[in-house]
Amino acid sequence: MVNQTYSLENDKDTLLAMYREMLLARRIDERMWLLNRSGSIPFVVSCQGQEVMQIAASFALNKERDYVLPYYRDLGVVIHFGMTTREIFLQAYAKGEDPNSGGRQMPSHFSQKQNRIVTGSSPVTTQVPHAAGFALAAKMEKNPAVSFVTLGEGSSNQGDFHEGLNFAGVHKLPVIFMVENNKYAISVPLNKQVACENISDRAIGYGIKGIKVDGNEAIEVYEAVKQAHQRALNGEGATLIEAVSYRLTPHSSDDDDMTYRTKDEVTNEKSKDGIVRFQNFLFEKGYLTETINDDLEAEIKKEINDATEYAENAPYADASTINNYVYGEKGDH
């Protein structure tokens, strides 16, 4: 623990707040699939199975100062950093009011400057050098901010992973790299992605700290990120965290995961669902009761219903706006 007198395990309010965000992320994601299968939205790419690590990590950051560079599964991260349920549905429906891109990007390409959620693209891992750049800028400006960037384990094979981590290592930058190891890069399993035992071992080559955690254990993830955050602020440089869980859905709404893995495997992994585990932990602690849980579910359902309705009825950006914002207005073009 960073602070010996503080124990997250006994911090009821924070734990319940974490639980709420995890549940919200899961329920939003489930609604997206329903909307997709009923033909309302063309595409979903899921966070299911990774909410616990996303929310736990985000709680260990400073949401007033830090910069996050999420990848497309990081619904939990952007929820914690302030994107509202309504905004999330606006991007799913590609409506003009969507703060991520005004409906220009596919869903889950998150971006919201006011909350320091940095815009991302579809080619994976390009955000890793950007995170080093944010950390470099923060360090130059003596701004006590950390950049937090996430990626899948498959992305740890890209050149930008190597280049970004090496740069951060050489310059001792305040950045946290979190690999969300969900064991699949679309259809290609972990053992065909890497030959090393742990993605976190790759940190050795960059002279930075590497740590592997159970991504379904909220407190373990929280503590690892909290320590990495403290190290970053202390000028001790970057950390690579590998958080392991499992992708509970197909890669996206266009994927059929039964072509490369079995139902038994998925069912078995679902029984280890981190949200259920966290919920049980809260029940055991006495922080969560059936009544509180039911109320929470009802509240979230209403929030999602309202957001869905709002987004569905919201207008698209007008076709005449297609040429807007290629360059800044100050420019000559």
Place this chain on the structure above:
Amino acid sequence: MAVMTYIQAVNQALKEEMEQNEKVFVLGEDVGKRGGVFLATAGLYDQFGEERVIDTPLAESAIAGVGIGAAMYGMRPVAEMQFADFIMPAVNQIISEAARIRYRSNNDWNCPITIRAPYGGGVHGALYHSQSIEAIFANQPGLKIVMPSSPYDVKGLLKAAIRDDDPVLFLEHKRAYRLLKEEVPEEEYTVPIGKANTVRKGDDVTVITYGLCVHFAKQAAEKLEQEGINTEIVDLRTVYPLDQQAIINAASKTGKVLLVTEDNKEGSIIGEVSAIISEHCLFDLDAPIRRLAGPEVPAMPYAPPLEKEFMVSPEKIEQAIRDLAEF
């Protein structure tokens, strides 16, 4: 006014911008203590320190990508690619990221990075130290590509690039670095990005070009003047997006147009210039548009006769202008 070489103008622009704005910083390979392999950043390390003149690991995607991150944060990074030929590992960062950041975020984020890179041949640089790479980036809206032809323009355009709120690829002809010198004002000025420049007035033939070829075209035009052939020369200065009106005006003025680039001909910048003229100036033309460019081979060979064969020269331009004048 001091006489400055092209490379000294690069150095001067960087120094002035770094003095005026502490958000401006430089990153790249060998830019620090060494001052850059061409000495573009000479003296900056001593003046501004290693935090603002950053020697990076040898990794071009990180040089671009880290710069892009810092630019989104609000800094004004000037990233150096040691040779334009080595920009390839950074293409994903430049095209998929820098060029699209404003558009994809619906104007929420922007990316004010300047990426400098020495391009061009005639320096015994062979295939991988001679290339012109502008065409690779010249159909990427969101990006600007500036290719100055003179020390005066280098200073004014580089300062404008650094102050621009969008990503600018700033391509410097490496043979021009020490070949070209002229008086450059010590005081503050910028040259606008996106505007072409008429560097010579003439009524017989129009030459539209950019970079070092502007210098070659001027030499050719001076010689031809003695034969009574008057050449109008337009320096594009910004090759993307193009200054369409300047191109249309210059082509219409003489009706005989020679387009010159050191790049391979097919798919080059001048192909787009030709298309603009074709669309807008059909009835003003008195001769077919003529293109003078590098041959359709992958890149410039090393051996002197082969390199000479590839390069555009004042003599080749002179002949092409004469042919057009006589058409």
